[in-house]
Amino acid sequence: MKKKGKILFICQELNPFIQITDNSINNINLLKAIKENNYDVRVLMPKFGCINNRKHRLHDVIRLSCNIIDVCDKQYPLFVKVASYSNYRLQIYFLDNKYFFGKKNIKDDVNNHNDEKLIFFCKSSIEIIKKLGWIPDIISCQGWITSLIPVLIKNNDDSNLFLKTKIVYNLYTNDTFKGTFFNKNISRYLNIENKNNDMEKSFLYNDLQKYAIKYSDITVSDISDDKFFQKKLSINDSINYKIDYKKFITEYMNIYRFIMER
Numbered sequence: 001m002k003k004k005g006k007i008l009f010i011c012q013e014l015n016p017f018i019q020i021t022d023n024s025i026n027n028i029n030l031l032k033a034i035k036e037n038n039y040d041v042r043v044l045m046p047k048f049g050c051i052n053n054r055k056h057r058l059h060d061v062i063r064l065s066c067n068i069i070d071v072c073d074k075q076y077p078l079f080v081k082v083a084s085y086s087n088y089r090l091q092i093y094f095l096d097n098k099y100f101f102g103k104k105n106i107k108d109d110v111n112n113h114n115d116e117k118l119i120f121f122c123k124s125s126i127e128i129i130k131k132l133g134w135i136p137d138i139i140s141c142q143g144w145i146t147s148l149i150p151v152l153i154k155n156n157d158d159s160n161l162f163l164k165t166k167i168v169y170n171l172y173t174n175d176t177f178k179g180t181f182f183n184k185n186i187s188r189y190l191n192i193e194n195k196n197n198d199m200e201k202s203f204l205y206n207d208l209q210k211y212a213i214k215y216s217d218i219t220v221s222d223i224s225d226d227k228f229f230q231k232k233l234s235i236n237d238s239i240n241y242k243i244d245y246k247k248f249i250t251e252y253m254n255i256y257r258f259i260m261e262r
Contacts, residue, residue, distance in 0.1 A: 005260045006040045006134065010125055010149065011142035014043070014092065017051050017083070023172060026248055027142060028085075033249045035088045039256070042134065044125050046145065047081055047096035049103045058083045058094060067127050069097075071119045076100070078124045095124045118208075122148040135161060138259055141169045141216070147208040150215035166259050169216035171209055220255060222248075 009031060013024040034041045051058070064080040081094040095101075100117045126149065129135065139162075141149050150167045157163070213219045220241045243251040 004037065004039050005138070005256075006042075006136040007034055007138045007140060007256065008042050008044065008129065008134075008136035009034070009140045009142070010044045010146045012046060012145040013143070014045055017045070017056055017092070018048055021172075023142065026245075030249055030252055031085075031090055032088050033253055034256070035090065037253060041090065042132070042136075043090060043092040044128060045092065045094060046101050046121055047079075047094035048101050049098075051094065053081070056083050061093070064093070064128055064131050067124070067131070069120055069123050069127065071116050071123070074116075076120055078120075078127065080128065093128060095121060095128065118145060118148055121145050122152055125149060126152060130161065136165055138256060139165055139167045140256075141167065141212070143170070143172065144205065144208060147212040149212075151211050154215040166217040167215070168218045168220060168255065168259070169212045171213065171219060171221040218255065218259065220252070 009027075011023075011027050013020045013027065014031075015024040015028045018024065031041060031043065047058075058081040061080040061082050065078065067078040068075045069078050076097050076099060079096040081096060083092050083094065084090065085092065097120060100120055122145075125146075139149065139153070141147070146169070150169055153162050153165070153167065218240045220243055222243055222245050241251070241255055
């Protein structure tokens with residue numbers, strides 16, 4: 001049977017590998033539904049130090065590893081591992097660098113080197129897509145660690161590789177970080193033009209969300225209260241879909257179908 005389309009699913013947590021919030025269960029259930037509906041799907045996520053290689057049968061992917069990623073004027077090697085979720089024939093690619101993701105305590109991993117870690121993971125994700133030679137119809141971004149992917153793709157895609165790719169960004173109420181990310185000129189480190197000089201200040205979690213929303217094609221959220229966006233994020237009419245978490249899978253699949261059919 002012919003595949004309906006290609007979806008790249010990028011997340012920071014996925015059951016059974018790691019569970020920070022209930023999003024990890026929602027993510028795996030959504031991936032099962034994507035496969036059941038005959039979409040071609042690949043998964044990218046960080047290789048946190050608490051994810052056990054032997055337990056989850058992770059294997060090195062030599063052809064995708066050893067890329068050098070520029071982060072804030074420093075270079076870091078990217079290593080890639082892969083695991084299979086055999087029941088649904090899912091391939092999950094784990095992006096690793098011991099400096100950013102090596103600690104066993106997940107709280108340490110989530111809360112240290114946030115600015116550099118964010119840039120490393122988002123730049124690495126885009127490089128892996130290119131190396132796979134597999135350009136998705138949809139990039140589905142889940143969680144704060146994916147928030148720079150829309151910014152990077154929409155500002156750095158000089159070859160138009162992602163011209164037809166639609167980016168879906170999920171804004172969670174229970175995301176895991178609320179602190180400061182950047183105390184430097186972020187636009188310089190992302191190699192993007194900063195016309196309004198609004199990327200030169202310290203970056204808070206809310207600032208990241210606003211830029212992720214700005215550069216995504218569709219934004220999804222479980223937040224039903226419009227006042228949250230207006231007061232906390234200073235955002236008006238930017239959320240395309242407010243989904244009911246009781247109908248999470250059904251509503252998300254409808255969004256994917258809507259994009260594919262356009």
